[in-house]
Amino acid sequence: MSKALAHAKIVPRRSSDRGHANHGWLDSFHTFSFSNYYDPKYQNFGSLRVLNEDRVDAGQGFPTHPHRDAEIFSYILSGELTHRDSMITKGAEGQQGDDFYRMKRGDVQFTTGGRGIAHSEQNEHDSEQVHFLQIWALPWARGLTPRYHTKTFSEEAKRAAFLPILSPLKAGPGASEAEEKVAEATLPDTIPIHADFVMAAGIIGVDKRFKWTVGGNAVKSTTGRHVYIHLPMTKKGSMKIRLDGREDAVLNEGDGAFISNVNAGDVLSVESIGEAEAEVVVLDSD
Template identity: 40%
Template sequence: MIILRKSEERGHANHGWLDSYHTFSFANYYDPDYMGFKSLRVINEDRVEPARGFGTHPHRDMEIITYVLEGALEHKDSIGNGSIIRPGDVQKMSAGTGILHSEYNPSESESVHLLQIWIVPNQRNLPASYEQKNFSEAEKRNHLRLIASTDGRENSVTVYQDVNLYATVLDAGKNVTHQLKEGREVWLQVVRGDVQLNDIMLRAGDGAAIVDETYLKIEAKTASELLLFDLG
């Protein structure tokens, strides 16, 4: 069964400096049918205006992944990390017992476009930690590249949850396939382009919950980028 979550059905908040679309309930947007999917709690598609950003704020007991699509995002936190996140970078922050951080667009002229992803961890009160790794476009081109996993294999970032997160950049006409093991479910998020998932069309911003399926074929109708969450 594939349940389509259309882009235009997402929650939306425009704060002027921040334009954000919420796949699942978040902040003032509430939809009881979309509180998350298994351990996946948040997928926010954010655009932050130049020289603006999120001031210092707290998190705890959440795995937070930042995936930048365009522009750059400056990160600072209370455990001593400071970095710039750019396209190809994957940042993972385990909030654990508590962390303060800020996210700021350092450009004076260019907005930043990113996905912010929250995953509920399988343990509470973990020590706060941070990882950032780069995955080149060549690694993801026409291939499902593992970028986050519970065991950090294949040089992916480590998350405290039974999830395998893949990214791919597909040329028009190319496809990738994914076999689901028994008991696992998938959330697919289209970042850019138009794809056909088995026999269902998805466009940029669309997501899909995939339950009781064993085989997925994802074919790009136009140049596309997407994230695939394989969840236990």
């Protein structure tokens, strides 16, 4: 197969090389330096700052804690995870909304930490473990107004093509308070993020191939993009993908890849070559 992106640099990040901490109730893998894991080579990739793959036991989780000046989002792979703003106590939640949401597979919960926000994330299921990705991006400005968004993304749509999940706030870095409140994303039906950043996900059938257009037709910064591809551990090792037709860019479950020297409009091929359909997450930043 001819290479579609001969100019691109693709560097795999193997699962076994990630930071790893098993606290009993929490089993966590860190692609970038986080908490007690530090590696100066893995601080960020463009505006992508954190990519943790977490499993949390039933009845466990992260009690109320603060965040500032980060765009933080959770992508649920299996089980359930309850997000609750610090002002909402257990038993007084009411209906699901952005301040309180019991997330399941397909849900994405997004937080703008801005000038300060506090929430908890708990697995309140009585028996099932929750498996999810927690991802942080660096915002284009500090001191933003804190905000939550929660949205469900279709499994069927992810099986058709890469489905955009996050795209930049349409009003950009100079957004007014009114534009912040409207929270319109550049791409329809996505969650707005305060960064020149696009997230997408796809579920690629065996021997099928999806294509990702760098920048997702949504970004301002068009040159020198940073695309990170992640293959979460969901099929007990039976997933495998190949990037850009390259035999040295084959990823197994838990692996990722840094793709640099690419520009908006370049097209990346992602091919499923394992024994099970492959769930692939794309994180495309400036």
